[in-house]
Amino acid sequence: MQISPEHPPGFPVLRRYFDAELETLRSHLILMGETAIQQVRDALRALVEGNIHLAEQVRAADDRLDELEVKIDDEGVRFMSLRSPVASDLRLVIVGMKTGHDLERVGDEATSIAKRAIKLAAEPPLKPYIDIPRMANIALEMLRDALDCLLQGDEAKAIAVCKRDAEVDDLNRQLYRELTSYMVEKPDTISRAIELMFISKSLERIADHATNVAEETIFLMRGKDVRHTVEVKKTPPPAA
Amino acid sequence: MSAAESITTRRPTTRPPIEASPAAGGPSGRAEGLPPEVTFDIRELSVFYGASPALHNVTLQIHAHEVTAVIGPSGCGKSTFIRTLNRMHELTPGARHTGSIRLRGRDLYAPDVDPTIVRRQVGMVFQKSNPFPTLSIAENVLVGLRLNGVRDRDLLRQRLEESLRMAALWDEVKDILGRPGISLSGGQQQRLCIARALAVRPEVLLMDEPCSALDPLATARIEELINSLRASYTLVIVTHNMQQAARVSDRTAFFYLGRLVEYDATRTIFMNPANPQTEAYVSGRFG
Numbered sequence: 001m002q003i004s005p006e007h008p009p010g011f012p013v014l015r016r017y018f019d020a021e022l023e024t025l026r027s028h029l030i031l032m033g034e035t036a037i038q039q040v041r042d043a044l045r046a047l048v049e050g051n052i053h054l055a056e057q058v059r060a061a062d063d064r065l066d067e068l069e070v071k072i073d074d075e076g077v078r079f080m081s082l083r084s085p086v087a088s089d090l091r092l093v094i095v096g097m098k099t100g101h102d103l104e105r106v107g108d109e110a111t112s113i114a115k116r117a118i119k120l121a122a123e124p125p126l127k128p129y130i131d132i133p134r135m136a137n138i139a140l141e142m143l144r145d146a147l148d149c150l151l152q153g154d155e156a157k158a159i160a161v162c163k164r165d166a167e168v169d170d171l172n173r174q175l176y177r178e179l180t181s182y183m184v185e186k187p188d189t190i191s192r193a194i195e196l197m198f199i200s201k202s203l204e205r206i207a208d209h210a211t212n213v214a215e216e217t218i219f220l221m222r223g224k225d226v227r228h229t230v231e232v233k234k235t236p237p238p239a240a
Numbered sequence: 241m242s243a244a245e246s247i248t249t250r251r252p253t254t255r256p257p258i259e260a261s262p263a264a265g266g267p268s269g270r271a272e273g274l275p276p277e278v279t280f281d282i283r284e285l286s287v288f289y290g291a292s293p294a295l296h297n298v299t300l301q302i303h304a305h306e307v308t309a310v311i312g313p314s315g316c317g318k319s320t321f322i323r324t325l326n327r328m329h330e331l332t333p334g335a336r337h338t339g340s341i342r343l344r345g346r347d348l349y350a351p352d353v354d355p356t357i358v359r360r361q362v363g364m365v366f367q368k369s370n371p372f373p374t375l376s377i378a379e380n381v382l383v384g385l386r387l388n389g390v391r392d393r394d395l396l397r398q399r400l401e402e403s404l405r406m407a408a409l410w411d412e413v414k415d416i417l418g419r420p421g422i423s424l425s426g427g428q429q430q431r432l433c434i435a436r437a438l439a440v441r442p443e444v445l446l447m448d449e450p451c452s453a454l455d456p457l458a459t460a461r462i463e464e465l466i467n468s469l470r471a472s473y474t475l476v477i478v479t480h481n482m483q484q485a486a487r488v489s490d491r492t493a494f495f496y497l498g499r500l501v502e503y504d505a506t507r508t509i510f511m512n513p514a515n516p517q518t519e520a521y522v523s524g525r526f527g
């Protein structure tokens with residue numbers, strides 16, 4: 001992760017004895033990000049394939065993300081208490097803790113999808129799974145990009161992630177409308193449609209968490225909070 | 241501090257603020273909506289000890305009723321810088337400077353300016369507390385006034401209590417004013433020195449690592465004091481303690497190798513400095 005700015009030639013810069021602690025925090029974030037992405041992928045696969053065994057695995061694996069979140073928080077609090085970080089060190093610790101929370105919530109959404117996949121596997125599919133995998137792909141791409149920018153310090157890519165959130169919001173609204181009409185026309189689809197609505201909402205939330213990580217990356221790089229600003233404002237959905 | 245005193249005249253009794261030039265804007269600069277009043281306007285200041293340059297081309301403004309922290313590694317010119325603010329560097333043989341320092345609009349180094357008046361109006365507290373060993377607590381506080389010819393007992397008594405109260409020391413020493421100044425603890429001695437500096441009613445207080453020899457509790461009391469003095473004085477503090485600079489100051493100047501690298505709001509310096517050298521220094525990556 002390139003956090004520290006470059007220094008002019010001849011300017012003496014030390015590697016500090018506690019830099020290893022920041023490296024550990026960073027490596028836990030990477031592990032957490034990879035785990036969260038895999039959890040979402042597996043939950044979606046369990047849904048599409050009706051694979052109850054895989055869905056159960058996703059539910060069981062959520063504990064790992066919870067543990068990592070607690071570990072990152074503990075490392076962050078410890079670092080702030082003992083090392084008195086300032087500037088980019090302080091931002092890294094704050095962003096690390098916030099990102100850890102976002103990734104834990106991504107894991108919760110994956111677990112929620114897995115639970116609903118188990119329920120849906122017991123019934124015939126309401127409709128072919130097209131929009132939900134599409135949403136999932138966008139949300140996962142956003143999450144992957146957000147984590148990449150966090151690790152590589154790519155501001156431009158982070159802004160692009162924020163702006164993509166609108167795509168997922170739009171798909172979520174579209175799916176809601178479609179599922180509502182299913183429920184109106186065929187009341188026996190209500191329970192399955194509601195499960196799918198919740199899954200759609202989970203994917204929309206995952207995209208929101210990816211957006212949060214991207215915004216946190218910009219704060220880390222720039223020291224400026226860009227949340228709710230025009231710079232990262234979601235592109236309005238295209239007119240229907 | 242209502243009457244005016246010029247830095248060109250010796251007035252041995254009380255110390256009202258120096259007369260500001262019309263261009264300085266005057267103390268009304270603190271009013272809401274107006275830019276902060278400038279106490280020191282320093283332009284292209286370079287200082288030399290013999291042939292060796294200690295400061296290069298420093299330009300910055302120090303604002304009234306603010307605490308300005310000066311940070312940087314040893315030998316970067318911090319102490320030289322604050323010593324130029326009350327002309328103390330001139331006491332070093334071979335010292336000379338170029339550039340200008342204006343104190344509320346008046347050139348501090350104009351030929352008609354008396355350095356002793358400057359030093360009365362720009363007081364200084366040093367790293368190591370230095371009460372006069374043979375003088376009592378009360379005599380230590382009042383020594384500046386007495387040296388300036390003040391004999392009025394009521395005024396001296398009033399100024400003694402006022403200065404010790406401002407230095408947050410009155411309650412601890414009011415019953416032992418006749419004891420030697422050096423009988424106090426290190427932290428109390430430092431506050432005694434601050435009271436001594438305040439007794440002549442300076443406009444500015446310079447502090448050169450005032451807490452470096454103190455324990456955490458005494459340090460906390462000095463920091464409380466700095467915070468309370470902000471309302472009445474302009475303070476400039478040199479410190480090696482980054483957390484202290486972050487806690488007590490409004491603006492921070494980072495010096496390196498005699499140059500001013502960055503000067504900005506303390507919040508910016510410690511949260512998001514513009515210069516990578518500043519970032520490296522405040523985060524301890526400097527070696």
